[in-house]
Amino acid sequence: MRALDRKLFRDLWHMRGQVLAIAAVIMGGVATMVMSLSTYDSLAGTRDRFYAEYRFADVFAGLKRAPEPVAERLAAIPGVEVLETRVRAGVKLEVEGFTDPITGLILSLPDTGEAQLNRVHLRRGRSVRPWSADEVVLSDTFADAHGFQPGDRLAAIIHGKRKTLTVVGVAVSPEYVYQIAPGAMFPDFKRYGVLWMGRSALAAAYDMEGAFNQVSLALARDAREQDVIDRVDAVLATYGGTGAYGRGDQFSNRFLSEELKQLRTTATVFPAIFLGVAAFLLNIVLSRLIALQRDQIAILKAFGYSYVEIGVHYVKLVLVMTVIGVAAGLALGAWFGQGLAHVYSETTFRFPYLDYELRPGVGLIALAIAAFAAVSGTLLSVTRAVRLPPAEGMRPEIPPAYHTSLVERLGLSRWLAAPSRMVLRHIGRHPLKSLLTVFGIACACGLMMVGNYQRGAIDFMVDVQFRQASREDLGLAFIDPTSGRALHELAALPGVDHVEGYRDVPAILRSGQYRHRASVFGIQPEGQLHRSLDRDLKPVAVPPGGVVLTDHLAYEILHVKPGDMLTVEVLEGSRPVRQVPVLGITKQYLGVSAYMQQDSLNALMREGNTVSGAYLAVQPGAEDQLYADLHARPRVLGMVANKAAIQSFYATIGEFILFYNLIATLLAGAIGFGVVYNSARIALSERGRELASLRVLGFTRAEIAYILLGELGLLTLAAIPVGFIVGVGLVGILVMAFQSELYRLPVLLTPENYAMGATVVVVSALLSGLLLWRRLGRLDLIAVLKTRE
C-alpha cells in the first residue's frame, strides 16, 4: 500500500466519529430515496404483473338488465377481443356477533371453467363448484377482518331475500385491489366485502336468469378505447346502461393509480429534499474538514506531490465516507422499502404477491448524487489549499482579523466577559460559516417537521370532513331512486333524530376537453348534516339552479370557475345531457364532489321529489336497534356509519403513519445529529489550540466548554426559528406536490410539529455537546505549547 493510502486510512480511523456522522447524513438522504423509489417500483411492478396474469379487463359497463344474446352484439364491436358478462348484486351481509351494518357486492363466476377476465387469485380454499347453489369465495380483506375460514357460513340479503352462504375460498382480484364501499371515504374491511358466487345461483337469487347486468371486455391491441366505449354505450342505451368506462375510471384502479402517483411524488419530493439537504451539508462539512488539512496539503506539496495527486487523495477520503453512507442508506432504504410495501399491501392494496424490486439504477443515482456533492465540496477546498505556496501553508495562518461585534458596538459589552465576547466575535468573524451552520441545523429541523406533519394534517382533514361537512351518523342508500316520502318513514324509526334526503346521480362532467366521471349530489340547501363549506370552512348553502364544485375538481380537473357553464352527461335513467352553471366553489380536503340543491337536481332529471338515500342523525345508544330495523328493510341497500368509518380509517392508516413517522424521525435525527456534531467537531478542530491555551492559562474545562458550546448553543437557538421557516416551506412544497383527486393536504403545522422539529435540533446539540465535553477533557495541553497550528 502506498504511504498516501496508508495516511488515508489512518486519517479515516482518526476521525471515525466524524466519518460516521457524515455517513449518517448521506445515509438519511439515500435511505429516503431508496425506500420511496423501491416501494413505488415494487407496487407498480406487482400491479402490472397481477393485472396481466389475472386478465384485468380494459373496459367495464354496468346496466339495468339485458338478455344474454345482447352479449353477441357487444362482442361484434370492432376492437373487442374478449368479452364476458356477469351478474353483479349489491347486498347486505350478516356476520354473527357483529351488529354494525355490512354492505357487500356479489359478482358472478362462470358456472364452469375459469373466468375469461378479472380472474380471482385464491389465497385459501377453493373456487365454487360448478352449479353450486350456496358456495361463495370471499375477498381476503373481509375474510381476514372477520376471521372467516373455508367452511364458515354467513348470510346475505340478496334482492330482499335472506340466503345462507358457505365460504369455500378466500381470494384477491385485480378488480378489487383497493376495496372501498360506494360512497365511503376510506376502506373499511369489516363493513364492506366483495364476494364471488356461481352465475346460475346468483342469477336465480337476483332475478337475472338468462340475463346480465355487468360486462367486462378486453381490447385488441390496436383498438381505441373511446370508440369502443361509445359503441358499447350505444348498444346498452336501451338496456339501462350506466355508461361504459375504461380502466382509468375503474374504481380500484383509479385509486391505485392515484396512490401510486402520490407515492412517486413522495419518491421524488422527499428524497429530493432529504438528499438535497444531505448533499448541501456534506458539501459544507467536507469543505471545512479539508480546510483544516491545510498544513498537510502544504507538506504534501513540498514533497513534490502534484495537485492532481493531492486532489485524488482527498477525493478518495471523502468517497470512502460517501460509500459507507450510500451502502448504509441502500441497506436501510431497502429494508424500509420492504416494510413500507408490506404495510401498503396489508392496509390498503391487496395483491396476491409482492415482488419487491430495487433497481440497480436507483442505487447508482443515489451514489452519483452523494458522490457529486461530496467531491465538489472537497475539490473546492483542496483547490484553495493547493493554491497556497507550500511554505506559506506550513507557516501559522496569519491571525484572522476580528472586529468588535455588533452587540458590543451597541454598548452591551460592559455586561460581557471575555469568553462571551469570544463567542460573539467568532460568529461575527465567520458570518458565512455561521450562516451555513445555522441553515444546516435549520434543515434538520425542517425535515423533522415535514416528516411528522402528516398526523396533524390528517386529524385536521378528518375533522373538517366529519365534523363540518359530513356530520351524519349514518348514510344510507336505497336500492333505486325513491320518492322523498320514504324519508318520513325513516324519521319515524326509533332512535332517529333527524333525516335529510339526498339525490345522487352518476354523471360525466365535461368542460371543453376536460371531463370527470363523478356523482352529482343533490343535498338540502339548509341541511344540518351534509353541508358544503366555503374557503374559510364555514358552511354555506348551495344556491339553486347550478352546481357547486370542490375547488380541486373545478380548478385542477375541469378548469372552470364560478360563472362558467358545465356539461352534465347523466348516466342514469333517460341519460339527459344538460348545461348547468357553476355557482360556487366548496373547500374539501378528501375526494372531489359536485353538489346541487336536491330540488334543482330533481328538476334536471325531470323527476319529482326523488331521493337516492338519506343522511341520519342517530341518538347515542340507539344504533344497534336502528341498524337492525334498517337491515330488515329490503329497499335500504347500503349503510355507512360515520364513526365506524373514522375508526377504521385510523386503524388503517395508524400503522402507516407510525411507520412513516418512525422513519422520518430516524432520518431527520440522523441528519440533524450529523450536522450539529460535525459543526461542533470542526469548531473544536479549528479552535482546539485556542482552547488548550486557555486551559494552560488556568481556565477550567467548564469555562472553555462555555466558549465552544456557547457558540454552538447560540447557533442552534438561532437555527430553530429558521428551521421553522424551512419546515413551513418544505411542507408547502409537499402540499403542492401532493394535490390529487383523492385528497389535498392542508398547510397546517401543529405545535407538536414545531416541538418535534426543535427537539431533534436540541437533542442533537445536547448529544454533540456531551461528546465534545468528553473531548475537551482530552485536549493536549502540552502539544499546544510547542505547535503552531
Add this chain to the structure above:
Amino acid sequence: MPAERDHPVFIAHGLTKVYRMGEVEVHALRGIDLTLYRGEMVVLLGPSGSGKSTLLNILGGLDAPSGGEVYYLDHKITGATEGELTRFRREHVGFVFQFYNLIPSLTARENVAAVTEIARSPMQPEEALALVGLGGRLDHFPAQLSGGEQQRVAIARAVAKNPAVLLCDEPTGALDSATGVVVLEVLEKVNRELGTLTVLITHNAGIADMADRVIRLFDGHIADIRTNAVKKTANELSW
C-alpha cells in the same frame, strides 16, 4: 531583584518521567533534584530531547512525573487532581509560549482581561500592557500586531495575574534577534520589578548570560548549574 535564597518557590526531588511510545520507553527525566527561589531568573539550557520542556511542564502543572515529588511553596503538586492543577495554574503560574497563543478574537486588552477576570488579585490589564510597553495598543486585535508585539501581549497576559512564577518556553524562538531582545527586556523588567520567579527555556546559549542561574540539562539529567556572577542586561545580548 536578586534571588531570595530563603524563599524557595519550587522544590523537586528525584523527578523522573518515562513516556511510553508504543514498545519504546523514552526516559525524558532521569532523576532531577532542584530548588527554585523567589525573584530568580533561571535559564534552562539544553539540546532537543534533553528534558527541559518536560521539566517546565511538570513545574507548570501541565504534566505529571513518573516518579519523585514537586512542592510549590508548601503544597505538593505531584498527585494533585486535575481541578487542583487548574486552580494552581489559574492563580500562580504565568505561561509564555513560543507561538504566543493569543486569542485572535480578543483585543490586546481583552486577551489580558481573559486571564485577569478569573484571577484572584490581578493587576489592571492596562497596567500589565503598559509594563510591556504596549500601553498605546490596547484595542488592537492580534492580527494588527507584529510578532514581537504579540509576544509582549502574551507576557502581559502571563504577568497580569501577579503569578509566583513565569514559565517561558522558547519565548523568542519565533522572533528575529532584534525583536527577541525587546521581548527579553520585558521579561527582565518583569523579573526585576515584580520579583517573579522566571524560568526560561532556550537552546540559545547567548540568552543564558541574562540569568541568575543557568541550568544545563542533558539526556534527562542536570549536567551542571552555573551561577552568573555578573548578569548581562538583555540589550547587551546578541546571537
